[in-house]
Amino acid sequence: VRATYNVDRLTQNTGECAICLEDLAEGDLIARLQCLCVYHKKSKPLRxxxxxAAALFIVIALFTLILVLIFDRLFLALLAQKLAISPNSPVYESWLVPTVPIYFSVYLLNLTNPTEVLAGARPHLQxxxxxxxxxxRERFDVQFGNGSESHTVRFKYRIFYYFDREKSINDPSTxxxxxxxxxxxAMTSSNMGWLLGxxxxxIxxxxxxxxxxxxxTLVNYLRVFLGDKKVGLFATNNGTNVNEFVVNTGAKNIQDIGKIYEVNGQQILDIWDNVEANMLNGTDGTVAAPxxxxxxxxxxxxxDICRSVTSYAVNTTTTQERDDVEVTVFSGSPPNSTDPLAKWRTDMFCTKDTGCPPQGLLSLQRCVARKGGDLPLFLSQPFFLGADPEIAAAFDGLPxxxxxxxxxxxHIE
Structure with missing residues (x-):
């Protein structure tokens, strides 16, 4: 029996006992059996x-995954409870009247050579x-929806401006x-220039x-008919430009907080030539989903510009007041300048009567006309940043x- 015992069979039974294979082949059957028994006893507890260990790892991984899923839902539920627009929310009062200081800075361009420009010279701006x-900023006349509209709130919104002499270059009245x-x-655009004398x-x-x-001057003469009307860049903005919104409170889904459903009685605008441009998209700009x-x-x-605009998150930074508060930085320009969707978002505001404005400009003419004016006004970034270079090239004095x-x-926290 000992002489015919098959070593290969012993090797098959030892499994991981590869180290003693040579000893098994050279020794007698007793040594082989002893080696086999030793390795067999060691290998079983190891397996x-x-x-x-593998089972514990799987259990821990599953437990961690479940915990993460539960935590995310629990965290969103707590956020909804704290951040949703509700009289019981801890942030409700600051939503009505924000306490964080907000400053509005205005830079004007002075035409230094108006007489020469009328004679054909290039405009020089300073x-x-x-x-x-x-x-x-304040919200007032707040009304929360009922029944199927319980996730909405209606309110009026206005902004007052108070001059800060210390932060300003000088007194604007001087x-x-x-x-x-x-x-x-406005008068010449309406073919009424003959009234201007x-x-x-x-000016x-x-x-x-x-x-x-x-x-x-003309309005002064016709005050009894026209009332006390003023002309200026922000003539109707200081506490008198009241807009009414209906928005989502975020109580059912915090991701929908601030979503606009209605502005000044309209669920869709009737200013532009296509449906997409007339849609009310996004929020009023004072709240954002977490x-x-x-x-x-x-x-x-x-x-104020009768349209919805898109901003793109490009990086993160910290606030000026605290280094431990991170904010996401959004830009009005897409990261990819050739993004066809970004171009579509601009082109959809082209009109049948005036076409598309020059690159980098937004036409405000239809929006101003809706508010009672008729001015060929355009909006651009400072000093025509991103606009057609020929526009800035027509002026002297611009950086x-x-x-x-x-x-x-x-910046959104």
């Missing part, structure tokens, strides 16, 4: 240990500012600015009048804008 105003005559432009395309006003309005990260996009509806200094950035 059991590995099986138990920057004047900043004129800084502290904002007081500085005179040569500026385009908006009233002249000696008024011309440029000299104080910086305060340029911003907050003045009463044109969980935003680089690569995210957010939309804001801006009643070359850089994206780092003059781009529009939105």
């Amino acid at each position: 059991i240990t590995l099986i138990v 920057e004047v500012g900043p004129y800084v105003y502290r904002e007081r 500085v005179r600015i040569n500026t385009p005559n908006l009233y002249f432009l 000696d008024d011309g395309p440029f 000299t006003l104080t910086a305060e009048e340029v911003m907050w309005g003045y009463t044109p 969980g935003l990260r680089v690569g995210s996009t957010v939309e804001f509806h801006v009643p 070359t804008p850089t994206k780092e200094k003059y781009s529009t950035w939105v």
Whole structure:
């Protein structure tokens, strides 16, 4: 029996006993059996240990996964309870009247050679500012929905501006600015220029009048018919420009907080030539859903320009006040300048009567007309950043804008 015992069979039975294979082949059967028994006794507990460890790893991994899923849901539920728009929310009072200081800085362009421009010279512009105003934003006439509309809230919204002399370059009531005559432009655009008399395309006003309005001579004559109407960049903005919103409270889904359903009685605008441009997308710009990260996009509806705009999360930074508070930085320009979707978002505001504005400009003419004016106004970034180079080339005195200094950035915590 000993002479015919098959070593290969012993090797098969030993499994991981490869170290003593040579000894098994050279020794007698007793030595082989002893070696076999020793390794067999050692290998069995090792396999059991590995099986138990693998099982524990799987259990721990499953437990961790379940815990993460539960934590995410629990965290979102707690966020909804704390951040949702509700009279019981700890942030409700600051939603009504934000306590964080907000400043509005205005830089004006003074035309230094208006007489020469009328004779054919190139316009020379000089920057004047900043004129800084502290904002007081408030929501009032708040009404929460009932029944199927319990996730909505209706409110009116307005902004007051208070001049901050310490942060401003000088007193705007004492500085005179040569500026385009908006009233002249409006009347000539309406084929009523013959009513203007000696008024011309440029006018000299104080910086305060340029911003907050003045009463044109013709309006003074017709005050009894027209009322006390003022013309200025922000003539109707200081506490009198009231917009009414209906938005999502975020109580059912915190990701929907601030989502706009209605603005000034309209669920869709009737200003532009296509449905997409007339849609009310995003929030009013004062709230945003949690969980935003680089690569995210957010939309804001801006009643003053009669459109919704898209912002793109490009990086993160910290606040000026605290290094431990991280905010996501959003840009009005897409990271990829050739993004066809970004181009579509711009082209959809082209109109049948005037076509598309020059690159980098937004036409405000239809929006202004809806509010009772008729001005060929355009909006651009500072010093025509990102616009057709030929526009800036038509003026003297403008600095070359850089994206780092003059781009529009939105920081969201």
